[in-house]
Amino acid sequence: MFDFARRGAAAVAAVLLGMVWIPGPGGGRGDGVGGGDGLGRLAAPAAEAQAARPFVMPFASPPGPDTWLMGQPYGNTTGAYRQRRTTYGAGQGIHFGVDLSAPCGTEVVASADGVVFASDAMSFGSAPHNLMVDHPDLGYATFYGHLLERPDWRPGDVVARGQVVALSGDPAGTCNGRPHLHYEIRDLRHVRKYNPVVLVEADWDSLALIGPFGRAFQRDLDDPRKWQHLDDQPESVIGGPLLNDFARPWPPDSR
Numbered sequence: 001m002f003d004f005a006r007r008g009a010a011a012v013a014a015v016l017l018g019m020v021w022i023p024g025p026g027g028g029r030g031d032g033v034g035g036g037d038g039l040g041r042l043a044a045p046a047a048e049a050q051a052a053r054p055f056v057m058p059f060a061s062p063p064g065p066d067t068w069l070m071g072q073p074y075g076n077t078t079g080a081y082r083q084r085r086t087t088y089g090a091g092q093g094i095h096f097g098v099d100l101s102a103p104c105g106t107e108v109v110a111s112a113d114g115v116v117f118a119s120d121a122m123s124f125g126s127a128p129h130n131l132m133v134d135h136p137d138l139g140y141a142t143f144y145g146h147l148l149e150r151p152d153w154r155p156g157d158v159v160a161r162g163q164v165v166a167l168s169g170d171p172a173g174t175c176n177g178r179p180h181l182h183y184e185i186r187d188l189r190h191v192r193k194y195n196p197v198v199l200v201e202a203d204w205d206s207l208a209l210i211g212p213f214g215r216a217f218q219r220d221l222d223d224p225r226k227w228q229h230l231d232d233q234p235e236s237v238i239g240g241p242l243l244n245d246f247a248r249p250w251p252p253d254s255r
């Protein structure tokens, strides 16, 4: 599908230069600019994409080595597989969010207009601090984890798409462990978790080329093409059975 040899280097360069970054409001792109027929036609696909993927990335800055990169995708990753009975057991064994590597203190923005549901509700996980924002109009909630400090919000506070709502941190709390934002999209009951790739407007293919520290997805050798792509990953329900307890896994189960 993707010709890495021909397009890979160009895509990486484009990401590094910020050329493929799709900013949120205030990020530089005018809404409905122009109005001529040519611009109108060009704008149409973007509008359709926005309707299909209603969220913006939770960082206002463009991706890059000095800002943020994708650390671990959502889904059936090898890392989550290895921790399917521990860290990720409650989420059916898959990585039920996307990790965005970023220095501590990077500003985190709301992915859409919303209402704060909870700040530092640790039953949602992702210590040391977290934030859950509901988006009733969209039927989803977004969750921001491993934050640097307790977000200064109360339940019911209204936040706007693109507004700074928190600062990213490090699960170790040291800022030199593996600082990253763990970002989830859930339903409004906060139990079902969705793949951000299909709901957040971003150039995920380019992000995947340079970002992930663990790009591979765990294989089920009885169905080796299952869940091997960024945009083909299962939903996860809290408390549901493991999805990836494969009889014939690859890489092999180390335990």
Ligand SMILES: [Zn+2]
Pocket (backbone or CB within 6 Å): 095, 097, 098, 099, 182, 183
């Ligand atoms: Zn994570």
